[in-house]
Amino acid sequence: MPRDTLTREQIVRAAIEILDAEGVEGLSMRRLGTRLGSAATAVYWHVKSKENLVVLAGDEVWGEVELxxxxxxxxxxxxxxxxxxxxxxxxxxxxxxxxxxxxxxxxxxxxxxxxxxxxxxxxxxxxxxxxxxxxxxxxxxxxxxxxxxxxxxxxxxxxxxxxxxxxxxxxxxxxxxxxxxxxxxxxxxxxxxxxxxxxxxxxxxxxxxxxxxxxxxxxxxxxxxxxxxx
Incomplete structure (x- = not known):
C-alpha cells in the first residue's frame, strides 16, 4: 500500500492488533508494513518511529474507557x-x-x-x-x-x-x-x-x-x- 493511501488511523489500529498478539517486543515497522501491504518506509513517513507508534497506540486504547x-x-x-x-x-x-x-x-x-x-x-x-x-x-x-x-x-x-x-x-x-x-x-x-x-x-x-x-x-x-x- 503506497504511503499516500495509508492513514495514521489504519497504522495505529494495525499496530494495536500486533501489540495485542505479540506485545511490544513483537512490534516492528517491517512486520507492520507487511500486515498493511506496504513498505516499512511508508509507515515511517506517517508515524516517524516505533517509539512514537507505541505512544499513539497506547493513547488510542485509553479512549476505550467508558465515562x-x-x-x-x-x-x-x-x-x-x-x-x-x-x-x-x-x-x-x-x-x-x-x-x-x-x-x-x-x-x-x-x-x-x-x-x-x-x-x-x-x-x-x-x-x-x-x-x-x-x-x-x-x-x-x-x-x-x-x-x-x-x-x-x-x-x-x-x-x-x-x-x-x-x-x-x-x-x-x-x-x-x-x-x-x-x-x-x-x-x-x-x-x-x-x-x-x-x-x-x-x-x-x-x-x-x-x-x-x-x-x-x-x-x-x-x-x-x-x-x-x-
Missing part, C-alpha cells in the same frame, strides 16, 4: 464503572502496562479519561489535590490488580514467539511454585484451602472487594470532615 456521568449515576457508580472498564481495557491490551513503564503515555485519549475521573471525584466532594489523590489511588489499584494477568499474557506471547509449549511450561512453573510455597506454613494453609473450589474468590470478586474497600475509605474521608460553622 459515565456522575451527575446521573452517582460518583461511586461512575468510579466503579470506570475502574472495571479500565481493568477490562488493560486485560484486552496487556502490553500497555509494559509500555507505560518505558514511554510517557499521554495524549487526547488518556487526557479525556483523566479529566473525567477528576470530575467524578469532584462530584463526590473532593477538592484540588484531594481529587488528584483519589483518582490516582483508584488507578494504581486497577493497574496493580491487572499486573498478574498482564504478566501471564506477556509470558505466553514470548513463548509463542520462541515456539514454546505454553501449557507444559505453565504446569511446570506452577508445580515448582507450589513446592516452594509448601515450605511456608501460611502459604501451605492457603494452598490447601484453595483445593476446595468454594474457598477461592474468583478474580472479579476479589477485584470488587478491593475496589469497594478503597471507595469506602474515600467516602469515609468525606463524611469525617467537620461541619462548617454557622
Amino acid at each position: 459515565p456521568d456522575p451527575g446521573e449515576v452517582g460518583w461511586r457508580t461512575a468510579a466503579t464503572t470506570m475502574a472495571h472498564d479500565t481493568r477490562g481495557m488493560i486485560t484486552r491490551h496487556p502490553w500497555l502496562v509494559t509500555a507505560m513503564s518505558t514511554h510517557l503515555m499521554y495524549g487526547p485519549g488518556k487526557a479525556r479519561r483523566d479529566d473525567h475521573c477528576l470530575a467524578v471525584f469532584e462530584t463526590a466532594g473532593f477538592v484540588g489535590v484531594e481529587a488528584d489523590n483519589a483518582s490516582q489511588t483508584v488507578l494504581t489499584y486497577v493497574l496493580g490488580t491487572a499486573l498478574s494477568e498482564v504478566a501471564d499474557a506477556a509470558w505466553r506471547a514470548r513463548l509463542r514467539r520462541n515456539g514454546g509449549d505454553e501449557e507444559a511450561q505453565m504446569r511446570e512453573a506452577m508445580t515448582q511454585a507450589g513446592e516452594i510455597a509448601m515450605r511456608f506454613p501460611r502459604l501451605r494453609a492457603r494452598i490447601e484451602a484453595w483445593e476446595d473450589a468454594d474457598s477461592a474468590a474468583p478474580p472479579d470478586q476479589s477485584f470488587e472487594i478491593g475496589l469497594k474497600t478503597i471507595l469506602d475509605g474515600l467516602e469515609a474521608q468525606l463524611t469525617a470532615r467537620p461541619t462548617p460553622a454557622g
Whole structure:
C-alpha cells in the first residue's frame, strides 16, 4: 500500500492488533508494513518511529474507557464503572502496562479519561489535590490488580514467539511454585484451602472487594470532615 493511501488511523489500529498478539517486543515497522501491504518506509513517513507508534497506540486504547456521568449515576457508580472498564481495557491490551513503564503515555485519549475521573471525584466532594489523590489511588489499584494477568499474557506471547509449549511450561512453573510455597506454613494453609473450589474468590470478586474497600475509605474521608460553622 503506497504511503499516500495509508492513514495514521489504519497504522495505529494495525499496530494495536500486533501489540495485542505479540506485545511490544513483537512490534516492528517491517512486520507492520507487511500486515498493511506496504513498505516499512511508508509507515515511517506517517508515524516517524516505533517509539512514537507505541505512544499513539497506547493513547488510542485509553479512549476505550467508558465515562459515565456522575451527575446521573452517582460518583461511586461512575468510579466503579470506570475502574472495571479500565481493568477490562488493560486485560484486552496487556502490553500497555509494559509500555507505560518505558514511554510517557499521554495524549487526547488518556487526557479525556483523566479529566473525567477528576470530575467524578469532584462530584463526590473532593477538592484540588484531594481529587488528584483519589483518582490516582483508584488507578494504581486497577493497574496493580491487572499486573498478574498482564504478566501471564506477556509470558505466553514470548513463548509463542520462541515456539514454546505454553501449557507444559505453565504446569511446570506452577508445580515448582507450589513446592516452594509448601515450605511456608501460611502459604501451605492457603494452598490447601484453595483445593476446595468454594474457598477461592474468583478474580472479579476479589477485584470488587478491593475496589469497594478503597471507595469506602474515600467516602469515609468525606463524611469525617467537620461541619462548617454557622
